[in-house]
Structure formats: C-alpha cells, structure tokens
Amino acid sequence: xxxxYYLLNSTLKDRRVLVIDSSDKNSNDRTWCYWAEAxxxxxxxxxxxxxxxxxxISNGNxxxxxxxxxxxxxxxxxxxxxxxxxxxxxxFPNIHFIQDxxxxxxxxxxxxxxxxxxxxxxxxxxxxxxxxxxxSLIPSDKDVIKQLFVGWKIxxxxxxxxxxTAVLMDFVQGSNEKTDFFYILPFNEKExxxxxxxxxxxxxxxxxxxxxxRRFIREKxxxxxxxxxxxxxGSIPMTTYPLSIGDSKNIIPLGILAGCSKxxxxxxxxxxxxxxxxxxxNLEKKTSSDKLTWHGKxxxxxxxxxxxxxxxxxxxxxxxxxxxxxxTNSGPEILRFLSEETSFLDEFKLLSRLKFPIFIxxxxxxxxx
Numbered sequence: 044x045x046x047x048y049y050l051l052n053s054t055l056k057d058r059r060v061l062v063i064d065s066s067d068k069n070s071n072d073r074t075w076c077y078w079a080e081a082x083x084x085x086x087x088x089x090x091x092x093x094x095x096x097x098x099x100i101s102n103g104n105x106x107x108x109x110x111x112x113x114x115x116x117x118x119x120x121x122x123x124x125x126x127x128x129x130x131x132x133x134x135f136p137n138i139h140f141i142q143d144x145x146x147x148x149x150x151x152x153x154x155x156x157x158x159x160x161x162x163x164x165x166x167x168x169x170x171x172x173x174x175x176x177x178x179s180l181i182p183s184d185k186d187v188i189k190q191l192f193v194g195w196k197i198x199x200x201x202x203x204x205x206x207x208t209a210v211l212m213d214f215v216q217g218s219n220e221k222t223d224f225f226y227i228l229p230f231n232e233k234e235x236x237x238x239x240x241x242x243x244x245x246x247x248x249x250x251x252x253x254x255x256x257r258r259f260i261r262e263k264x265x266x267x268x269x270x271x272x273x274x275x276x277g278s279i280p281m282t283t284y285p286l287s288i289g290d291s292k293n294i295i296p297l298g299i300l301a302g303c304s305k306x307x308x309x310x311x312x313x314x315x316x317x318x319x320x321x322x323x324x325n326l327e328k329k330t331s332s333d334k335l336t337w338h339g340k341x342x343x344x345x346x347x348x349x350x351x352x353x354x355x356x357x358x359x360x361x362x363x364x365x366x367x368x369x370x371t372n373s374g375p376e377i378l379r380f381l382s383e384e385t386s387f388l389d390e391f392k393l394l395s396r397l398k399f400p401i402f403i404x405x406x407x408x409x410x411x412x
Contacts, residue, residue, distance in 0.1 A: 044062070044068070044124070044125065044128045044129075045085060045128075045315050045316060045319040046172055046297065046319040046322060046323070047060060047062060047128060047132065047138065048085050048128050048131065048319075049085075049319050049320050049322070049323040050323055051131055051132075051135060051138070052084075053323045053324075053326075053327060054327055055323065055326060055327060056135065057137055058137065059137050059139075060137065060138045060139070061139045061140075061141070061166055061168070062132075062138070062139070062140045062141070063141055063143055063145055063158070063160060063166075064140070064141075064142060064143075065142065065143065065144045065145075066142070067142050068125040068129065069122070069125070070122060071120050071121055071122035071123075071273065072121055072122075072275065073121035073275060073277070074118065074119070074120065074121065074194065074228070074236060074275060075118075075119040075121065075124070075311075075312040076116060076117060076118050076119070076209075076228070076310075076312070077116075077117055077119075077310070077312050077313040077316075078111065078114050078115065078116050078117065078313075078378045078382070079114065079115065079117065079313070080113050080114060080115070081115075082094075082117060083117075083313070083316055085124075085316060086117065086119065087119060087120075087123040087124050087126075087127045088127065089123055089126065089127055090119075090120060090123040092117070093117070093118040093230060094115035094116055094117045094118065095111075095115065095116040095118075095207060095208060095209040095228075095229075096110065096111055096115060096116075096207060096208075097109065097110055097111060097207055097208040097209070097374070098111060098116060098208065098209050098210075098211050098374055098378075099208050099209070099210050099211065100210075100211055100212045100213075100214075100365060100366055100369045101210065101212070101213040101214065102214045102362045102363065102365075102366040103214070103216050105366065107366065107369045107370055108208055109369060109373065109374035109377070110373075110374055111374045111375060111378065112373070112374060112375045113375070114374070114375055114378060116209050118228060119312070141160075141163055143160040143161055143162050143163050144160065144161040144162075145158060145159070145160055145161075145175060146159055146160065146161050147159040148171065148173070148294065150291065150293055150294065154167045155167065155168055155169040155170065155171075155293050156168055156169075156170070156171040156293045156294060158171060169293065170293055170294075170295065171293060171294045171295070172294075172295050172296075172297050172322075173287075173294055173295070173296055173297065173300065174296070174297040174298040174299070174300050174301075175300065176280075176286065176299065176300060177286060177287060177300065181282065181284045181286075185284070185412070186244035186245075187244065187280055187281070187282045187284070187412065188242050188243065188244055188280075188281040188282070188351060188354055188355060188412060189242075189243060189244070189278050189279065189280055189281060190240060190241075190242060190278070190279040190280075190281050190309040191240070191241045191242075191243055191246070191247055191252070191277075191278050192226075192238050192239065192240040192241070192252075192275075192276065192277055192278075192279075193238065193239050193249055193252040193253055193256065193274075193275070193276045194226075194236050194237065194238035194239070194256075194274065194275045194276070195236070195237055195238075195253075195256055195271050195273070195274055196234070196235070196236045196237075196271070196272045196273035196274075197234070197235060197236075197237055197260065197269045197270065197271055197272065198233055198234050198269060198270045198272060199233045199234075199260075199264070199266045199268070199269045200233070200266070200268050200269070201233070201266065202232035202233055203232070203233070203264045203265070203266055204227070204229035204230075204231070204232055204233065204234070204235045205229060205232075206229045206230065206231050206232060208229070209227070209228055209229070210225070210226065210227035210228075210229075211226060212224040212225075212226065212362075212365055213225040213226075213227065213263070214362040214365075214366075215255075220358065221241055221242060221243055221358050222241070222242040222354055222358045222359075222361045222362065223239065223240060223241040223242070223255075224239075224240055224362070225237060225238065225239055225240070225256075225259055225263075226238040226239075226240055234272075236273075237256055237259065237260065237264075238256075238275075239252050239253075239255045239256045239259070242281065242354050242358065242361075244355075249276060252276075279299065279304055279309040279311070280299065280304070281304075281306050281307065281309060281351060281354075281412075282306055282351070282412055283306050283344045283347055283348055283351070283411060283412065284411070284412075285302065286299065286300050286301075286302065287300045287301065287302075291332075292332040293332070295322070295332065295335045295336060296336065296337075297315070297318070297319070298311065298315055299311060301318060301336065301337040302337050302339055303315045303318055303337055305347070305381065305383075306344070306347040306348075306351060306412075307346070307347040307350040307351060308381060310381065313382065314337070318337045321335075322335050339383070340383055342387070342390075343383045346390075348409070348410075348411055348412055349402060349405050349406070349409070350364070351412035352405045352408065352409060352410055352412060353401060353402075353405050355410075355412055356405075356408065357401065357404070357405075360401050363398075363401075364397075364401060367397050367398055368393075368397060371393075371396035371397060372393050372396060376389070376393055377393075380393055
C-alpha cells in the first residue's frame, strides 16, 4: 500500500496496478512508529498526529530520559493508514484491489510473471512486488531470533503515564535466559499502549505474554483497575540473512522480505517508506531492476550481528548494552545511528563511549545470525 501511494503521486499514476491481499485492510491490526523532524508525506491526514519529544529506557531502578531535540517520535494507527490509501485508490480506476490468497507465482519470459490466487484465478504482470514471508532461505541449522510482542492499549482510573515520553525499553529484571522488556506509548496520563516484547528463538504462548502485561500493570504501574481498548500481537525475524532471492528481474521483494526490518531493533516502517519512494523514482527513470531492491549498508549488518550474537549467547548482558548506549549518547545521535544515517566517524565516536568487554567477547565468538 505504501508503494501504491508513491506510484499515485508520480508520473506512473496511470499504470494498471493490482493489489492482492488476504486481508480486507479494514481493521486496526498494527501500530507503527518512526522518528523524523516532521510527519512523513504518507502519514495519515485523517487522524490527530500523535508524537513524543522524549524517549526513555529503564533497567531496574536506573532510568534515563533523553530529549529528541529537533526530532519527534511519531505514532500511526494502521487502520488510519489503510483507510487513507484505500480512499486515494478509489479515485483511480486503473488501481484494483482484491481480497484473496496468493498460492503460487512463476516467471515467464513472454508474459513476465504469472500469479495464481486461491479464488480469482491467475493474473499476469511485467513486474510483481512481493511481501509474502519466506523463511526457507535461512540455513536450517540456524535458530533465528524473533521479536515476539503482545500489546494492550489500556485506560486506567488513576494517572500513571508521562504523555511527553515514549518508553522504548523497560527491561524485566531477573530474566537470565531471555531478553524481554516493556514498550509504552502514552497518549495521556491515563491511556497508553503497553507492549511486552521478548527476543526468542522459539514461540511463546500468547496467554503467558498477556500474564506478563497484567503483572506489569499491577506491580510496576500500580494499577489494579484498567480497561483494555485494543490488542495487537506480532513476530518480527531479527536476522541479517536474506529473506528473499535477489536475482529475479521481475519479482521485487518489499518490506521485511526485502530486508527493511532493522535486525537489532525490528523498526521497519520508515525503511519501507524509503524503499518504496526509491522504487518509484527508479521506475520513472527506467533503471535496471537491481536498483529496485533494498540495499542495507554492510557495516550496519556487522553492528547488528554483534548485538544479535550477544542476544543469542548472553541475553542477560543485552539490557546493559542498550542502557549504556542511551547513557553515553544524545537522543538524536542514538536515533540517527539506529536509522543507519550516521557517518563512519559518527559511529566511531558513538561506539567508543561504550563499555567494551561484551563487544570484544562477541567479536571473539562472532557468528552470523
């Protein structure tokens, strides 16, 4: 839907486009956040823009709050995003949307790509953009870490949230076998999205994760009574392994499949926007298909693998690593680094402030994850 948005705001807006999705995209099924100086062009205009000027991280009794300076941490409800783009599509008879499942696709030199659906037969196109996950490319002997999360939007009877500050990580104490934390997006003093996140190679029962949220609200937030107004859950692969085959000229991967998800944090939305905008610009220029794929910077993959190695082998050390990163750098510096928008000199300065032993240990026992 992001790609369609940029196509409809380009010289390619009259091209015939078919969007196939197994969901009708009418429900609020996701929460997305990103940081920027101002709302992105694609940020829904039909909602009140929600953002935060501060971010914080907590490890036990230690709490750090950082101002974002000229940046804002923006929030998007997926239902607002879907509605605005679907409303935009209605003005273009050349854009078609069908709700169906894709069951197969095959490249053909004469027609490009044949896509077969469950209910609506087959379709043919010169170019197909695909975001359907495929984990078959990951080596079978590798247990990839996943970021599992369950979130509740709650209303409490008493004031307990700081509406100026988004809590990126409130680490759970005593979790030696895994890295887990709470993520809090406060909309006012009594309303917030409270999300429990676990880095794990296996699956965790949703009921167990919901019990952790309930305990956090009762013990950490000290709220006995609250109302749940929204629920979400998800799983994001945290890996630098490619999740798609990149040698096709006619099938271009998008989203997590393209590698847009930051391996060490799971942030994806802003990278998807950068990628889709770049795709449309290159389509307008009629450049080669390799220009349409997402290319992450190799040195950041190395940084991500260092962190993933720690998360896999020494999970109880990871909270201190993130806390140390926040402790020694400014909010804008941290977010620019996580966005992969820093220079090598910037990164040298930022990383030189950190405590080295665990990174050296990770280098000695380095593995790709």
